[in-house]
Amino acid sequence: MVLAEKAPPHGGTHGSTRDWRGWALDRAPFLVACLMLLVIVGVYGSYQTGVFTLDELNLDTSAAMTLMLAATGQTIVLLRGGIDLSIGGMISLGTVIAATRFTDDPATVLFWSLFVLALGAAIGALNGLLISVLKLQPFLVTLATWSILNGTAMIILPTDGGSVPGWWLGFGYLTLFGLSSPVWMLLALLLFWWWFRWTRLGITIQATGSNEKSAFLSGVSITRVNVLTYGLSGLFAAGAALYLTTQTGAGSPTIGKDYILPSVAAAVIGGVSLFGGRGHLAGTLVGAFILTLIGNLVFVLKISSYWQPVASGVILLLSVLASSLAEKAARGRSA
C-alpha cells in the first residue's frame, strides 16, 4: 500500500486512483521551481540580449553542468532518504587525480578517467556498506569519508595546480546540431532518469526512501539498495570532477566542498524531499539552472553581487515552503 502510494506518480496506472488536484499537489514544488526559472529567465532576457538563443543555452548549461552532475547523485541519495557529503571529497580527489595523471595521450586520459569513475563508484559503495552494516547515520559516515577523500586529495596535490591536455579543455565547446556537449549531457541525464526511475532499482530506492521498514518487509535488501544508491552518487560525483577539469584545466584539493550544499539546494529547490521518496531529477536540474542563473541575473541587473547569496536563500525558502505545503496536502489526502 505504501509502495503504491509513494511510487512515482507519473504513470497512468496510479493516476486513475487520484484526482487532478492530487496530481498537481504532488508536483507543486516542481511546478513552483519551473515558475521561478521562467521568471528568472524572463527578467534576465529583458536585460541581456540573446538570452533566447542556443548560444545562451550552451553557455548556461556549461556553467551549471558540474553542479548538475553532483546534484544528480545527490538526488538519488535524497530519494533514498539519505545525504551524501562525501561528494565534496570525491570531486576534489577526482580533479587532482586528473590534473596530475592526464597526459596528451588520449589513451592515458581514457584510462585515468575510467579509474576516477570506478573509484567514485567504489567509494560510494563503501559509504553505502558502512551505513548499512554499521547502522550509522549517512550524514556522519559521508562526513568522515569526505574528510578522508579531501585529505587524500591534499596529499596528492597540496595546492591548486597540475594540468590537463588542451583538447580536454575544448570538450565543453564541442557542438552537434548547434547544441554543445554539456547540453547533450543534460539531455542524457534526463533520458537516464526517464529510464532509471522505472527500473526495479529506481523504484526500490524511492520505496525504501519513502518507508524503509515496509520496503524491508516486502523483501528489499537494504544493504544492496544503499550500496547501489551511494555507489551511483559517487559515480556522478566522479563525473562532475572530470567535467570540472574541462572547465578549470587544473586540479584543486579544496574545490569539491563548493558543490556539497548547492547540490542539496538544487534538489530541494526542484522539489526533492529531504525525507526521501519524493521528487524528480528534472526538478533538481531546474534547481541547478536557477542557482546558476541567479548569478547572471544579479550581474545584468548591476546590483551588488552580495545579493546573489541572498536571492539563493530566498528561493530556497520559497521552495521548502512549497514542498512543505504540498506534503501537508498530500498527507491530508491520504489520511
Place this chain on the structure above:
Amino acid sequence: MRLKNLCAGLVALAAAAAAIGTAPAVAQDKKPYVIYLSNNFVGNDWRQQMQRVAQVSVDKGPLKGRVELHIEVAEGTVQAQINSLNNIIRAKPDAILVDAASDSALNPTIKKACDAGIVVISFDQVVTEPCALTLASNWERIPAVMAEWMAVQLGGKGNVLLDRGLAGAPISAQLQEGYQKVLANYPDIKVVGEYNGEYALGPEQAGVAALLAANPQVDGILTQGYGSGAIQALKDAGRPMVPVVGFSYNVAALTCVESGAKCILGSNPAYLSSEAIKLAVEILDTGKKPEKRSIEIEGDFVTTTPFESKLFPGTKMQTIEVGKNAFPDQAPGLTLPITPDWVEITAAEAAGTK
C-alpha cells in the same frame, strides 16, 4: 576652370567629411574605460580595504572620470568566479582585474577573456595563465629587508624568535625561508625558538609567551603577523622591549609607538588594486603591454627606526607618526601605508568610515 572648382569643392567636402568623421573619434577617446574588478573573497580587512581604495582611486586624482569601475564579488568559490568572469567577458569591458580564487583553475576562463581582446591583470592572488599580467608585492624583498633590519638592530649578535606563520600555507614557508636566508649571514644570531603565529593576535601572543618562558635571553622577535601580540607577551612577562618585525597593520604601528619597541613592519599594500587600475589604463592608453609579465609593487616599510638596506638599496621607509601614517581613530586591521604616491587616499576613505 570649372573642373578645377569642382575638384576644390570635392576636396573641401572630403575635408569636411573627414572632420566630421574624426569628431566622434575624439569623443570616444574621452569615454571612460570600462574596467571590472573580480574579487573572490571579502572575508578579511585587507580585501575590503582593497575594494574601497580601488573605487576611491578612480573617483579622484589623475584617473577621475577615466574609468567606469565595476566590482564583482564571487562568493569565495572557483565555480562562482568562473561564472562571474564569463558574465564579465560577455559585457565586453576594456579590462578585467582579478584577485583570484585559484592560481590555475581560472586559467581557461582568463584565456577566453584575453582572446576576446580584453586586457587582463591578475593582482594579489595571481594566476599562472601567461596572457594575463600579474601585479603583486615583492615577497622576496619584504622578509629579506626585515631580517636585515633585525640584524642591524642587534649588531649582528643575539637570540631571536621566529614565526612560522600558518602550517602548510605557501606564503608562510616563503616568509620563514626569507628570514632564515638573511639571518644565516650572521653566525652570531641564533634562532632559539619557533612558533606558529597563524596571522592572528591570540596564537602570536601565546606562541611568544611560551618561548619567552623557556628562554631567559631573547633579543628580537620576527613575526609574520601583527607584532603587537609579541609586544603584549613581552609586557606580560615583564621583559624589556626588544626589536620586533611584523606586518603593517594599523594596530601594529600604534602598539610599537605606545610600547616604545623598535619595529619594522612590512607592507602588502591594499592599494594593489589601485595600481592594477592605473596599469590597465596605461595599457589601454598606449596600446602597449609592459615587457615583463609580472610587475612587483614595493610598498614602503613602516618603522620606528629607518635604515638603509644594503640587500635592496633604495628601499623606502616611512617613520611611524601617529595621526599621519598610523591612526588611533581607525580600525586596527587597516593596512598601512594607505595610499600610493600618485593619488591622495585618506585613512577614512580606506577604512570606509567616510
